[in-house]
Amino acid sequence: MRYVYLRAFCTFVMIHLGAALDNGLARTPQMGWNSWAKFGCGVSEQAVLSMAQAIVETGLDKFGYQYVVIDDCWHGPSRNRSTGAPLADPTLFPNGIKKLADEIHGLGLKLGLYSSAGSMTCARRFGSLGYEEIDAQTYAEWGIDYLKYDNCYNEGQSGTPLISYNRYRRMFDALNATGRPILYSMCNWGEDQPWNWASTIANSWRVSGDLTDNFGRYDDRCPCTSMLDCKLPGFYCSVARIIDFAAPLGSKAGTGGWNDLDILEVGNGGMTNDEYITHFSMWSILKSPLLLGNDLTSMSQDTLDIITNDAIIALNQDPTNSAANRVFSRLIEGGGSLSLWVGSLVNGTTVVAIMNTSSKHQRLHLSFDEIFIDWLPARTFSYRVFDLWQKTPSKAGETLDFSQWTNSPIWGGD
Amino acid sequence: MRYVYLRAFCTFVMIHLGAALDNGLARTPQMGWNSWAKFGCGVSEQAVLSMAQAIVETGLDKFGYQYVVIDDCWHGPSRNRSTGAPLADPTLFPNGIKKLADEIHGLGLKLGLYSSAGSMTCARRFGSLGYEEIDAQTYAEWGIDYLKYDNCYNEGQSGTPLISYNRYRRMFDALNATGRPILYSMCNWGEDQPWNWASTIANSWRVSGDLTDNFGRYDDRCPCTSMLDCKLPGFYCSVARIIDFAAPLGSKAGTGGWNDLDILEVGNGGMTNDEYITHFSMWSILKSPLLLGNDLTSMSQDTLDIITNDAIIALNQDPTNSAANRVFSRLIEGGGSLSLWVGSLVNGTTVVAIMNTSSKHQRLHLSFDEIFIDWLPARTFSYRVFDLWQKTPSKAGETLDFSQWTNSPIWGGD
Amino acid sequence: MRYVYLRAFCTFVMIHLGAALDNGLARTPQMGWNSWAKFGCGVSEQAVLSMAQAIVETGLDKFGYQYVVIDDCWHGPSRNRSTGAPLADPTLFPNGIKKLADEIHGLGLKLGLYSSAGSMTCARRFGSLGYEEIDAQTYAEWGIDYLKYDNCYNEGQSGTPLISYNRYRRMFDALNATGRPILYSMCNWGEDQPWNWASTIANSWRVSGDLTDNFGRYDDRCPCTSMLDCKLPGFYCSVARIIDFAAPLGSKAGTGGWNDLDILEVGNGGMTNDEYITHFSMWSILKSPLLLGNDLTSMSQDTLDIITNDAIIALNQDPTNSAANRVFSRLIEGGGSLSLWVGSLVNGTTVVAIMNTSSKHQRLHLSFDEIFIDWLPARTFSYRVFDLWQKTPSKAGETLDFSQWTNSPIWGGD
Amino acid sequence: MRYVYLRAFCTFVMIHLGAALDNGLARTPQMGWNSWAKFGCGVSEQAVLSMAQAIVETGLDKFGYQYVVIDDCWHGPSRNRSTGAPLADPTLFPNGIKKLADEIHGLGLKLGLYSSAGSMTCARRFGSLGYEEIDAQTYAEWGIDYLKYDNCYNEGQSGTPLISYNRYRRMFDALNATGRPILYSMCNWGEDQPWNWASTIANSWRVSGDLTDNFGRYDDRCPCTSMLDCKLPGFYCSVARIIDFAAPLGSKAGTGGWNDLDILEVGNGGMTNDEYITHFSMWSILKSPLLLGNDLTSMSQDTLDIITNDAIIALNQDPTNSAANRVFSRLIEGGGSLSLWVGSLVNGTTVVAIMNTSSKHQRLHLSFDEIFIDWLPARTFSYRVFDLWQKTPSKAGETLDFSQWTNSPIWGGD
Incomplete structure (x- = not known):
């Protein structure tokens, strides 16, 4: 490439059609790190802090990587039984999320959290469907800056753009009501054409099933040939497949609202260096958010060279905002x-x-x-x-x- | 060709099935000029007047071109904060739309305006969703004769014919309530099969994504192979592609309600003269509205010959109204x-x-x-x-x- | 063939899945004659009577043809302005529909009428949407035995089975409320898979766009390659195409509820005799209603031989009711x-x-x-x-x- | 194979996404026997008891086959006219269902029953749509342990995941309200993508039209080439076709909620022994419920060898629960x-x-x-x-x- x-x-x-949400965030695609690929359900305060420190130590923050996003499994076994407020796992996060957010902020970074617009998260923790207000309020009190909002266990609330919009709109309204600027990262896997309606309620929206650490192998678990009307986004989608999915959607990305091609796999070992270069370059020019998914505490020089190529990052962050x-x-x-x-x-x-x-x-x-x-x-x-x-x-x-x-x-x- | x-x-x-709206307008496909291709967001009172004068001077009005349509970007920075009424940009339209309409009417022509059935127009000006009544009322007071009504930022209100119908019906009812005959030109890009339901509420409906000034090049940004159930109409659609899209829809066009193949590109430079002849001829026999998109103040003789071929125009305006x-x-x-x-x-x-x-x-x-x-x-x-x-x-x-x-x-x- | x-x-x-409506009618597929192909909007009392008499004179009634169905255009210019009741055209039907029904009944036949589940009929006469009760009541008072209920101008009320079901259910309830047995022949052109839901509310349902008098020519106006999820049923569908459409639907037909392949074209001149034999035979074994569409007053012997082949009719009327x-x-x-x-x-x-x-x-x-x-x-x-x-x-x-x-x-x- | x-x-x-309902049932895919293939509408107390006894005598219960499921046609001619409660056919089940359940329980087995989320069952017995509460309550009083819930005559209540979810949710709520653990086996033939929404309300969901006793013959009555958006699931689907349908759905199966590939045909005579081995093996590794459909009182040794291969059953019941x-x-x-x-x-x-x-x-x-x-x-x-x-x-x-x-x-x- x-x-x-x-x-x-x-x-x-060029007057581009796709421009978006005016909450002041994601003027260019957001950049940062996400915990899922590295830690899965083993994420913890310590894990998050170590990655945040690695961002500062390696200077990744200077290149724009500022969001540290805790994905699924930060949750305690249940909500607060009297108030319904979400609770973090007391073992994994012994000092609570608010304290962690303070520390992250102290490093000059921002903290993201994860939930699902369903009755459960994908890993079967409590979901936010029906709890939008108290969850948003609690996130704001904790000092959260970013919400990744997933699609598992959505109780059948999909099938037309309007049904999906209404479900994701509820959290958008709840986030807005807190008064705290929280970047809203929708993750409904491209169901019901979010590129057509999400730009007024979200800062980014996933356009496909989950990326896997492979450049081009076809996988039955990512069965659609196009995302224009895909009924099973699936997962294990390759880099080449997601690029193909995203190709017709470029005009839908714009200031404040982006097509999210999923967390980067650069440095995770399943592709050649050339393939990772292609992966990172294409994510950049397609204006995808750039969320690293690798272990930042032990990167090879090749990996660091890719994710800190300032010319490529400049393509992604270019103010023209045109995919x-x-x-x-x-x-x-x-x-x-x-x-x-x-x-x-x-x-x-x-x-x-x-x-x-x-x-x-x-x-x-x-x-x-x-x-x-x-x-x-x-x-x-x-x-x-x-x-x-x-x-x-x-x-x-x-x-x-x-x-x-x-x-x-x-x-x-x- | x-x-x-x-x-x-x-x-x-022949008893044709597709006949339509009885507001007395568009008995044959409407003809005129639209500002977008030439001026985009640089449209102004002066620009509109110069084109209206050119219509009269070149005698285009004698061939049937009567509507001068201001597309997106006529809007001021916000609605009237107390009444909610739409306001035109005071710099671009220093004398207001009503004054401009009077002048257009004085030339024997009619004035069209643009809005979107969404929270914003495509260029992110204030949209009409939720403001249908006051907008229609204001347009009528201004002396507007024609409304092009777009589909951007529709807040997920699409996905079934009924959802789209209800959204576009609201403006139809609002226009009707004004008592002023205003030609209603729906532009939802063919989503949810408007040819099946728009004929009782609109005078024309777009059948595809936006036309580009190219005869036949495939473009990824217009990805559907048919409009029968297209989930991403897109733009940059070629003449040949839109003809292909429109082929099965002919019977849906009829007196008072037309399949709109989009603004003509004749004279804009991206096609050969033969291609423009084909473009104009096919739009005519498919009973598309004929809205010119070129600069009427500096036309070549070839361009003028095409758009004033009275035999071809007669095909379009033939009273049989059969595509x-x-x-x-x-x-x-x-x-x-x-x-x-x-x-x-x-x-x-x-x-x-x-x-x-x-x-x-x-x-x-x-x-x-x-x-x-x-x-x-x-x-x-x-x-x-x-x-x-x-x-x-x-x-x-x-x-x-x-x-x-x-x-x-x-x-x-x- | x-x-x-x-x-x-x-x-x-064999326990077949598709069995249906228990209003006592259409125990086997209904048989008769429909006015559209021969008379179109020129249908009249005289025309209907002459065909009814021809049925008796040629002995077609002995073969089972009993319903004489008046299709579109029997309507007066408007409903009764005070009661909202439907009115027949006073010129075409000078003695009224009730008198005509009496005469038809006097011949030992039954009378059918037509309306549309929309704001207008396909020929733009007043439709029954919103007038279900008064229309059904009037039909019953007139002595009507059969209602063909079309889909034109349905105001966007389609797109999911539930939306279509609710619309057609309203007339079903209204017909039931009259107490008169009226065969309910749904004609929504196969939109939203009526074979999956119509059997509890209707005696038959069309499965495609309109048949044309041609055996196998492809026509762009009937563009779907399958009816399983067709968004434009269209018309000018050939015999071979409709057979192809109906092939997977056989199990949905059963006692009291039938897949309607549309009015027969036998004798109308567009096919060879062998093709008409195939047409009639396939309609019979697929358990379609057998509504003649030709001029019964001037049939060739070939035509009469086809439509009175008692062995073929026996296939259609066989009590096993298995397509x-x-x-x-x-x-x-x-x-x-x-x-x-x-x-x-x-x-x-x-x-x-x-x-x-x-x-x-x-x-x-x-x-x-x-x-x-x-x-x-x-x-x-x-x-x-x-x-x-x-x-x-x-x-x-x-x-x-x-x-x-x-x-x-x-x-x-x- | x-x-x-x-x-x-x-x-x-591996963190798998598809995990499910927490009613304590179907921790691994359910196993048992279903009456339809063998008895159809001839099912009776005697037939059910003889099969239950055969399960115990042949030792099938030791391999995990515990549910004896009465499919369609156990119903009396009508519900109890005063209470609306369901009634069993007094001739076929002279001692009532409760007595039968006691006997089945006495054998160490569990009893299943069948109904449809429609106005009628597929064989036109009374359905449960609108009778969810009284039906669930009665089943619980009878001691029922398992409900197969079909999709016939659903009155158009399908077309989006939400419409189907709401319909099947009603019975889920009704079953829950009884307090008795009743395995809930959804059978909506894969319409509206149940794998995406059924796992929080059901223990299994059918993914296709009905299986037939054939390994690989294409049949027009099972016309979809994929179940991702199939509008006519049909029946007479072959083993190979259903495997093809199920291939992309594996991740949706998990503890408490399974992709149901339909009742096994092993031993029914339409396939070779090798084909039955493939059939049984694939159902096992795809984590389908294993419901036998053959006559357990007269099995060949080959049949018994297949359905009692403990190594294959162990694949199906493996606690990893990963298809x-x-x-x-x-x-x-x-x-x-x-x-x-x-x-x-x-x-x-x-x-x-x-x-x-x-x-x-x-x-x-x-x-x-x-x-x-x-x-x-x-x-x-x-x-x-x-x-x-x-x-x-x-x-x-x-x-x-x-x-x-x-x-x-x-x-x-x-």
Whole structure:
């Protein structure tokens, strides 16, 4: 996979349709770390603090990673029996969530929590359906900055956009009522087309079933071929599959409301370095939230290099807030595809990505006519070209030769 | 693309199912100009007036173009804080909409306005959901003649025909209550099959995502292969794609209620002249409203020739109000298709169109059996044949040779 | 198309799922004549009477054709302005519907009427939505025996089985409340899977868009490839297409509630005689109501022979009430298919039909294993075989040679 | 079909999403016998008792078969006319259901009953829609332990998960209110995705139309190609088809809530012994309830050997409660497929099944990389391998040769 980063001497004027929630949060896609992949139901105060400290020590916070999100299983065995308020597990979180939030805030970071818009969470802890107000209020009192809100055990409350909207709207209203800015991360797995209705109530919404740490293997447990009307989002979805799902949804992402492609798997061991580069790059240009899922206390240099590539992160956080569009996707004989992605950045800059998911090297002749499909004059300008992974500019008149790599680099520039 | 225009010596008796709203408007498909493609959010009193004047100066009004429609972005920063009434942007429309309507009316034209059946318009201005009555009342007071009513930020109110119907019905009732005849142009992008239910509440309804200025390129942003149950209408849909979408819907169009294929792109530069001829001709015979989208103050002669072809416009405005039907569509090796379209006109006249979307010349032998599939006796009559683009009649016994052109002419007659 | 009619020396015990409404009507599929194809909006008292008289004169009533159904356009320009009661057109029906019903009853026949579960009928006469009680009451007072209840202008009241059910249930309740037995013929074109829910409220339900007088031509106006979740039933559906639609629905038909494949086109001129034989035979074994649509005052002998084939009618009216099942359908190179249909009749008799929709003769070797798939012992019995069109029994040991015909005969027996 | 049973020296830690109802029942998939296939509407006290006695005499209860379920047709001609309570048929059940329950309990078994969430049962007996409370109360008074709750005549109450959920929830609440533990077996044929919402209200839910006693023949009466959004579940579904339907649903099964693949056909005569072995094995590893459907009073040794294979039953009842996952399914030229299934068991044991549905022998080279896709370290361990049908362990270094069989054995172990 390669990227071309082009500086055009004009300004694109594009009115994009997908813009969103005005709670002042997620002006660009949120960045941080989530506990699930590493700790699952073994998450604890100690685990969370160690990761938060690692964020500061490795300097990840300087790159924008600020949310530390506790996923499922922070819960005690039951709610407070008299008030109905949620309670954290006293063993895993002996000092309580509020104390933990203070410590996280003390590190200059923000704390996220998890619940489900159902009668139980996915791991069968108490859910928030019917408890939206008291839960939101308690989260606010605890100093929570972020809520991931899942879809398990939803008691049949899905099937039309309106049914799903109403269910997720209840928590949105409850969060708003607290007065505390809490980033609202919807996770209904793309059911009932959230990209069409979530942008006025949420800061991000998952677009598919769960990502797995694999680049392209088909898995029966992620059975839909498209998310446009998928009735079983499932899980074990590969990077390539989720990119395919997200391709038509780019215009739905915008300031304050993002298509969430799920937690990053970079550094978890199931892909090659080139595949992780592709994974991270595509999540960036598709404007997905960037939530790390790896163990931050023991990262390889390769992993650190990927997640701290400031040029790639800049694509994700670019203030134009325009997701890249897939211009074409060509099937390759023997499996996989070769696709071209183009996105608009500030100051008339364009990002270009070429993704090869086949197992073979591919040679591609690419013309400006193919890159600039929406605004024709852009075809006539001159450009400086930068590789955002090699970090070397192209020379004048140089041919960009994409034939040496299966999955990887990128050209980048100012 | 070629048309054969046949005069039969019989009268077709066809009871068509799709007939519609009885507010006295849109007895034939509405014609006019819309501000979006040219001005986007830069629309202004001055811009609108200059286009209205151009309509009169170029004589377009004589051909039927009468509605001047202001699309999104006429809005002020907020509604009137005490009454809730909509307010126009005081900078862009310094004299107010009512004054502008008076001037438009003074030119013998009519003024249209835009809103969305959502909490915001697509460009994030205040929407009309929940404000139907005061908005309709204000539009009427301003002297508005036409409302384009969009679908952005609809708060999940879609998913079944009934949910969408109820939402759009509210504005229909509100418009009716004003007592002023206001053409109601629904724009819910074909979600929930509006062709099945909109004809009793609206004068037209969009059948797809937004058209782009391209004849046939596939674009991922318009991902559905059919509109019969499309969950993401999208945008950047090509002319050929929208024709394909509209093919099965012809019977749903009728007096007072039309399938809207979106604003015309003729003259905007993204297609060849032949392609624009095809675009305009097909919109006409499919009974789409004909809303120009180009800059009327600087048109080429080619553009003017297309949009003022009175024979083609006559097909669109023919009182039989019967959309052409696609008799067949044959895939061409190498891409594209060759399709035959036939429609009924007044006095037993028949319009025949052959559309070639491949990149190669095609030779087609066409028999009367193929043209006249619904009423068999028509096969035995004699016909005079006219080319509506060449404007020359065929000679007796002449063979109509369609092989010289890729996309274009038409035969026409009285 | 050929039929084999087999007499087995055993009794099938089959508990079929699809059985239905207990209003005492349509114990077997209803038979009669409908005005639409012949008269359209030109229907009148005189037209109806002339057809009723023709039924008696040609002896069609002896074969079971008893319902004379007036389709759309019997309506006056409006309802009674004070009572809201429906009024017939005073010119077309100068003596009123009640008088006409009396005359029809005097001929030993029954009278049917038409309305739509919408704000208008398909031809834009007043509809019954919101007027169910007064309409049903008036029909009963008029002596009406049958109601065909259409789906036009339904104001968006569709999209889930429950929405459609509730709408059609209202008329069911209203008809019941009159105390008069009125056969309730639902016509919602197969939207929202009526076969799953209509059997407790209706005597029959249409399963598709309107049939056209053509055996197998594909028409874009009938665009769905299956009716299982079709969002645009359309019209101009061919005989072969509707058979294909009905194939999986056989088990849903049963005593008192039938899959309606639409009015017969036999004798209307658009098909060959063999095709009409196939059409009539398949409608019969699929347990469709048999409503004639041709001009009964001027029938050819061929037409009369088809619609009065008592062996075929006996298949339709067989008290086992079990629709034939399609055992296989094999695509034929060059277009069309060869399919095998098997149904259970009284006294262990089996009906077998082989349908060839290709343009070429087909040779088929058929074993008892293929015919008897549900109850294996039937494969070991001996059978007498009758051709229900040739009306000659096979000789012992005779080979049944299906190779001489493209579409046609049938073997039959006692 | 062959199974490999692998003992790994590690413990899998898998948090599965699908876990369920906490009424204390169906901790593992329920096992027993159902009356429908054998007796249909001829079921009686005598028939039920004879089967219950056969369970005890053949020792089937020792293998876990404990529920004796009376399916449709136990009903009297009507409910109690004054109380509305259900009444059993006095001829078929002369001593009443309560007495029968006592006798069944006396044998150490449990008694199940059947009703439908509709106005009638499938065989047109009185249904429970609107009678949930009195029916549940009566069942409890009778000592019923299990309710199979069908979907016939549901009056249009389907179409979204919420509509179906609400209908089935009513009986769940009614059963709960009785205070008696009654296993709740939902049978809505997979409509509206019950796997997504039934786990909090039911102990099992059918995932498809009815199984027929056939391994792989396609039948038009079971027309959907997937159950993810099937609008006509139908019946006459083959074993291979239902396995295909269930493949993506494995994660939805869990403690207390199971995917029900329908009553077993083992011993009913329509399949070969190898096919029955495959049928029983796949139902087991997919965690389907195991309800026998054959005549227990006259079983062949082959049948008894299959349904009492304790190693296979142990797969079904394994406390890990994790359904096997289909790793791949490869189409075989000439028809059928070769698929690999892998499931996790207690103590790090893995079950591996290879299913060949083609008519030809297949040779398969299988690597640990293919078997262990979710947790990569498992690929590096050593395993002991057992064939669960041959009941012989493999020797060290032995090649497992799957080429001799079309459908059959299995390797098993401790």
